[in-house]
Amino acid sequence: MNPVDVADYAEHAKATLAGDVLGYLDGGSGAEWTLRENTAAYRRIRLRPRVLVDVGSVDTAVDLLGSSLAAPLGVAPMAYHALVHPEAELATVKATGAAGALFVASMFASTGLVRMAQAATGPLWMQLYWLRDRGALLELVGRVEQAGYRALVLTVDAPKVARRARDLRSGFTLPPHVRAVNLDAELMAASHVAEAGVSAIERHSRERFDPTITWSDLGWLRERTRLPLVLKGILAGEDARLAAENGVDAVVVSNHGGRQLDGVPAAVDALAEVVDAVAGRLPVLVDGGVRRGTDVLKALALGAATVLVGRPVLWGLAHSGAAGAEHVLRLLREELEEAMALCGRPTTVEVDRSVLG
Numbered sequence: 001m002n003p004v005d006v007a008d009y010a011e012h013a014k015a016t017l018a019g020d021v022l023g024y025l026d027g028g029s030g031a032e033w034t035l036r037e038n039t040a041a042y043r044r045i046r047l048r049p050r051v052l053v054d055v056g057s058v059d060t061a062v063d064l065l066g067s068s069l070a071a072p073l074g075v076a077p078m079a080y081h082a083l084v085h086p087e088a089e090l091a092t093v094k095a096t097g098a099a100g101a102l103f104v105a106s107m108f109a110s111t112g113l114v115r116m117a118q119a120a121t122g123p124l125w126m127q128l129y130w131l132r133d134r135g136a137l138l139e140l141v142g143r144v145e146q147a148g149y150r151a152l153v154l155t156v157d158a159p160k161v162a163r164r165a166r167d168l169r170s171g172f173t174l175p176p177h178v179r180a181v182n183l184d185a186e187l188m189a190a191s192h193v194a195e196a197g198v199s200a201i202e203r204h205s206r207e208r209f210d211p212t213i214t215w216s217d218l219g220w221l222r223e224r225t226r227l228p229l230v231l232k233g234i235l236a237g238e239d240a241r242l243a244a245e246n247g248v249d250a251v252v253v254s255n256h257g258g259r260q261l262d263g264v265p266a267a268v269d270a271l272a273e274v275v276d277a278v279a280g281r282l283p284v285l286v287d288g289g290v291r292r293g294t295d296v297l298k299a300l301a302l303g304a305a306t307v308l309v310g311r312p313v314l315w316g317l318a319h320s321g322a323a324g325a326e327h328v329l330r331l332l333r334e335e336l337e338e339a340m341a342l343c344g345r346p347t348t349v350e351v352d353r354s355v356l357g
């Protein structure tokens with residue numbers, strides 16, 4: 001049967017992917033409470049439509065850090081797209097451009113960063129973790145700048161990767177053909193070996209990520225790149241304010257898709273606090289649990305500039321490569337268009353908190 005919504009793609013992935021890969025993709029940390037909250041929270045938010053508004057044409061376009069997007073949608077940075085399809089990030093990058101969305105490549109992408117840039121037809125950002133080896137970090141930043149990426153996204157909610165029970169139970173390790181090709185061979189090797197009680201991904205992050213960095217270190221990176229700097233993994237208003245004061249250009253409200261600290265609220269429930277704290281000084285993005293166009297509308301209403309989508313894109317990629325990933329993004333965009341029309345808000349600038357009931 002042809003998928004008609006994101007839930008259909010989720011079901012297809014569940015029925016067809018190998019158990020350990022599915023567990024790595026779909027799973028979260030701890031008791032997976034936050035993971036469940038991410039989707040449950042959207043279902044608790046109610047919409048408040050206005051009627052007899054001319055919605056003969058609906059425009060989903062937004063501007064974000066100097067780029068214009070046909071839809072307020074982006075692909076969240078996710079490691080190793082090659083786990084689910086041989087065309088990997090080349091397929092998802094092409095799909096994203098075709099859908100008019102933003103692509104955020106993971107530092108742990110399984111495709112070369114130059115090849116991703118060559119396949120891109122829309123804005124492309126690169127996500128980074130802060131490596132203990134600052135030389136290696138800067139060298140990577142140089143290659144990212146050179147390749148034409150338009151922003152750096154520093155993920156700050158993972159000084160170490162959290163324990164994920166599904167990966168420990170399955171003994172998940174990367175298959176030999178899946179590698180973080182933009183990082184050095186030593187780092188890559190660690191992710192292929194399992195060890196009792198520590199997943200391969202958890203271990204290499206512990207060895208290579210720098211858990212000591214603070215706001216003052218951010219200045220060091222800020223001085224060494226001209227690219228806009230985005231912080232991903234903000235959940236507190238105080239941190240959003242500090243971001244604005246420390247030369248950061250945008251923040252992503254995120255709990256890492258329920259994969260880091262379990263027990264934090266759904267990203268969408270933390271959104272208003274962050275939006276209010278930055279008070280228009282920075283664009284605020286959000287990710288986690290977006291599965292419907294109405295979810296996108298709710299996030300925009302709470303002040304998000306753009307919404308990032310994670311797992312659904314990999315479900316689409318697993319289903320049918322670039323076509324599936326593009327269909328997932330187009331579905332969300334079409335559902336958003338429909339929701340905006342039915343809510344009586346034909347442009348994104350008209351979407352504010354009055355949309356919420």
Ligand SMILES: Cc1cc2nc3c(=O)[nH]c(=O)nc-3n(C[C@H](O)[C@H](O)[C@H](O)COP(=O)(O)O)c2cc1C
Nearest residue numbers: 076077078079106155256257287288289309310311
């Ligand atoms: C398989 C997988 C890999 C991920 N890898 C990364 C990563 O390399 N860097 C990062 O900042 N976030 C990573 N994330 C988190 C996503 O960027 C995003 O925050 C999350 O998936 C959003 O939630 P959603 O999947 O419910 O849309 C990953 C998430 C998944 C599911």
Ligand SMILES: O=C(O)C(=O)c1ccccc1
Nearest residue numbers: 079108161201205256259
């Ligand atoms: O799996 C993840 O969520 C993630 O962020 C990650 C971290 C390090 C390596 C690969 C993925």
